[in-house]
Amino acid sequence: MTTDLQRNWYPIASSSDLPKRHVYQAQLLGREFAVWRADDGNVNVWENRCLHRGVRLSIGINDGHELKCQYHGWRYANRTAGCTYIPAHPADAPARTICNNTYPTQEAYGLVWTGEEATGDVPALDGFADATVLRPIPLNATTDMVSEALVGYKWNESCLGFANADGSVTVSDSNGVSIRFFIQPTDSHRSVIRGIVNSSLSGDARKDALKRHSWLLQELRDQVEAAASQKEMPAPYEPVIARVAEDLVNIPAIREDGPAADLRVTVAEKEMTADDILKVRFESIKGGLPTFQPGAHIDVHLQNGLIRQYSLTNGPGETDHYTIGVKRDPNSRGGSVAIHDDVKKGDVLAISAPRNNFPLRRDAVHTILIAGGIGVTPMIAMARALNVQGLSFEFHYFVQGESHIAFSQEISEFENAISYHMGLSPEETGKKLGEVLSEPGHARHVYVCGPGPMLDATRKTAADQGWADACVHFEYFKNENEVDDSGSFEIDLARSALTLTVNDGQSILEVLRDNGINMPSSCELGACGTCQCGVIEGDVLHQDVYLTDEEKAANKSIMTCVSRAKSKRLILDI
């Protein structure tokens, strides 16, 4: 049940309690908060508890972009509080629904405000636009007792106090000095007085005011606490800790069906970042955007009905927008041209929530990022994450020429790690890749994204030079293989106890859909990995470019959009 107390806004900290990279512990109505400011200035007020094992996040680490739990290093994103990384499972992308409890937050009058169920804005205060924040005074007493005492607060004989409807107390003197006192109920019997003076004081005037009110409020505190100790205090509040979502009890979370487009965004910026490459910034129309991890992509639903996948280039904690890069490809089926020519700043587009089928491990001693052309976009997100965490990496960007370098501003952050390889022929590229990949080793990983032939060359070079398949991670833009959709076969769905027939010209995905079976998908070309499904029995004719050769040989999973059965029958884990 929501009470008025939960609907109110209360100040829980002074803005000055949140210096750079600090985490402040606050409390309201018995509930603890971890309060922290990200480097972009955003203030986060979260439940002071990691969702994993309940450890206080106020003892965690604020790296300026994310808050990292001390116990198992789980990372939570600025703004959304979504978990972006679980170090115990470095190869998995965490379910994006693992999200800490956040509370409404505003910063005004030099104070940080929250309320469990607060809506609207903090109360507007006339005459306090330039306020001086007094030292907060904690007391062991109820808010009623504190309010009563504050009404009688005096710094000179002309002072007159009254209680406001919102529970605060105003005291003014005949010289025009006015103080508004807010009473923060940390618990049923404990409060904090947070006062602001109606002028921006500086120098000696500020020093004198702070000193004087600290002294007078301390005296008030002593009196109120003496009176409180004679009374029986109410029982402490028992804040209810919300249960985690049911689907999180068994990780991974159940994925939703289809190429969903559940978000609406506006095109906030659109500018050329290199020859033929457009940088597009999306912002949410209402509410926040879901948490993403480096390597994630979104589906963009275009006005002409096409759906295209684009990798996010955002760095950690950059959660108020998504930025993608789009290369104009006149030979494509019209997606990139539509974005370049038809999409205008201010347009509203439908996009999917981010999906991560290209997760970045952060347990490597060294990471090699290789980008070819527009394949640079997921690499930027990865490099930014590695850079913020101070992990060792190198970044090789193969590009036609200087004018083709996209996102040069973002890339300038990696000045020690970036190497440009410009205008190389296929032979020269192969030779360079040979040098870049000359040192395989324990806990060294390679990530590559770029045109198909370059990916093939990278994978082959890596294999020839002794890199394990599991250490070479890749993402193709598209599947350039000819897909064979001939022949019919049966699929048994082990968990649904259904047998279906896939006919000549149909895909497994289509047959599942036609029979009402939920299966998420994105590119539907065998490149993105979204429609992956476990195989229990039967031989798979792999036609995708998502699985590694090792994974294909293991025959344990299938991309249902393009791959088929070699045998008469497949048993799928669905």
Place this chain on the structure above:
Amino acid sequence: MKCEDKVLLNDWHVVADLANLSKGSNHSTNLFGKAINVSLDADGNVTCTKDGKPLTCQLKYGFVWTCLGEPSRDILHVPEAFEDDRFVVSGGSFAVKTSGLRVVENFLDMGHFPFVHTGWLGEEPHTEVKPYEVELTEDNEIIATECYFSQPVASPTAEGAIDVEYVYRVYRPFTVALYKTNPHYDDRMDYIVLFIQPVGPEDCVVHNMLCYIKNGMSEASLRWFMQLIFAQDKPILENQVPRRLPLDPRAETPIRADKVAILYRRWLRDQQVNYGAIAAA
């Protein structure tokens, strides 16, 4: 909170490390919220009393054991404690302001090594918890096997990083042990058992027995290592909210690495152990 769990009341619990008692003195402590007095007379005889009445009492492994009800089983038998080439020492009794069940779960957890025991039991970026096996045995014990973790300084005698193998074993709700690779042997493992004294539902004293193969080791370095590791765990344990272990599967968010903890919570639920826990709704 009163303890009403028969399985706990009718079991033996450590209430003192004999090494910490001096002859002719009394030691006051609590067990399940009840005041217990432990005294050692001039001849070395130990007695335990509650409200002035004697309790059943035993000395074993250098610890004083008592039982508030009727013992339904013996004190745990630890074969490693009788092997001549091992040190059998106590690493010290640590008071921790949290439920003893939280301490057991922390002991079963490898995922925190790089973050809490940085530079000793783990180090970033080597953070992966590889899949391992867990089973409930016919004797109603939980055993986790094939647990491997890369450790910079796995033990007082280890030189350089090694991949360490662990076996975890939960014997009783407040009794948990681990077997761990000894850097000098392929076929023998060091052994640590925690005998956790449930002082209150949100309070415990962690007593422990270390059975380490003597080769290259001193008792002092062994104790030092245990105390270092435990001092790193204590502030984390005391910052877990709530202090009692929630048995509702939706109270916290488990991951694959927590397989053994998931079974531990279910096992407690099945045995109706509620002391130090928050029962599932």
